[in-house]
Amino acid sequence: MTPTIKDVAKKANVSIATVSRILNNKPGFTPETKLKVLKVIEEIGYQPNGMARGLINKKTQTIGVIFPNVSNMYSAEVLSGIEDAAHEDGSSVIVCKTDSSMERTMKYLRVLAEKRVDGIVFASEMIKEPFYKFMQDVKIPVVLLSSISYQYPIPYVKVDDRHAAYTATIYLIEQGHKKIAMICGDRNDLIAGIPRVEGYKEALQHSGISVIEDYIINANGFAYHNGQEAMDEILVKKLDVTAIFASSDEMALGVLTTAHQKGIKIPDDFSVMGYDDLKLAQMSIPQLTTVAQPLYNMGKSAASMLFEMIATGEQVQSRIMPHSIIKRDSVKERL
Structure with a gap:
């Protein structure tokens, strides 16, 4: 039978509330109690339920990423940066491929809202009015990646x-x-x-x-x-x-x-x-x-900005990333 938070509390001889505070890094326990609870969690193999924790701290430690296409190397390199930033934050990533379809984009926005993601990285596509209105209605923070909106006040990461x-x-x-x-x-x-x-x-x-x-x-x-x-x-x-x-x-x-x-x-x-x-x-x-x-850094920056918005509830500054010329062999000087 799968161990529960109640089993942890009983074996550690503490309250369920104390176990919850320890799991969610809330105050109200001694270092000794924390060590005891963590030892019990390891002994019995308890796995905290992400959705249950989300009901407590209002977060699911999950973000969504919306791409028009995920089968090219551009998306792969950007996504690598997003994934690494999410890992450092202790979060997971749900990737949605829209094929630049308005219908599919709206479908995935609804799915991400149902999954209660903490935020969305919206990559390589224009924000249309229905998308923006929906995200405003469900109060999901969003960062644009390789895109920009002059119509809506959404922070972005891109090159010029x-x-x-x-x-x-x-x-x-x-x-x-x-x-x-x-x-x-x-x-x-x-x-x-x-x-x-x-x-x-x-x-x-x-x-x-x-x-x-x-x-x-x-x-x-x-x-x-x-x-x-x-x-x-x-x-x-x-x-x-x-x-x-x-x-x-x-x-x-x-x-x-x-x-x-x-x-x-x-x-x-x-x-x-x-x-x-x-x-x-x-x-x-x-x-x-x-x-x-700098595709990897663009992805990592977009995710980091999103996590900052999630943590503070405040808007962040947009970022223009540097570009550079990489000189190889396909260009020849013409005398």
Whole structure:
């Protein structure tokens, strides 16, 4: 039979309330009593019921994480940071994949509310009004990750996508490239589409280079196959470019694969630059030059901010994380 808190109290010769205070780090017992209770818990193998403790301290030591996609390396690296922060806090993580579906997102928000999670990390998607209203109604604290809301006062963790794309484009220009194509995930995407295209354009304009709209390829996504299709489009259109800036590493790897299949040499025929600095960027041939987001640290920061909000009940300051250029072998200086 599974030991209960009542069994612990009886064997330790203390009240159930004393055992509860010890389990929840509340005052009202001596160090000797604590040692005695913990020894009994170990001897009889008592496992505190998380939901029962939640009824006492109003917390379940669980957070939810909402992703549009969890099958890529971007999500894996971010989630690793979230998981480590949760482990340090003594909490668990429930991960929900929405496929960017409004219906599925609302479904998972309701599930997380029913599970009484202490907070939610909302990653890589825009907060729509029904999402925000629901979380406000159920009073669940939330932190945005790789996203931002100008409409709602929600703290966020992200890089400055516009500045990062500007930095990447300037780097290519400094290597002697003036004819630079950009593969954007979705030109109408407010999170990672519009800001990165704007950064690319600004870098060209500040360098006295004309923006050619045909050089901007709308790939409708950030996946590997989107990069392959975009590279095919560049070749079919016979765009007179010397460098390609892809707004994700997965797309850049798709470009490298298509180039190899077509007998195109990278970086001799085209220089290629990515965005993210996934672990895969070091595994490609040639290794991928990219603009790095500190993905693990972004995940850990988002979770840490959430735990601070849970503990204090107060809003926290948003964080813009640093980006950097990682120089590898896929970009060649053009003399």
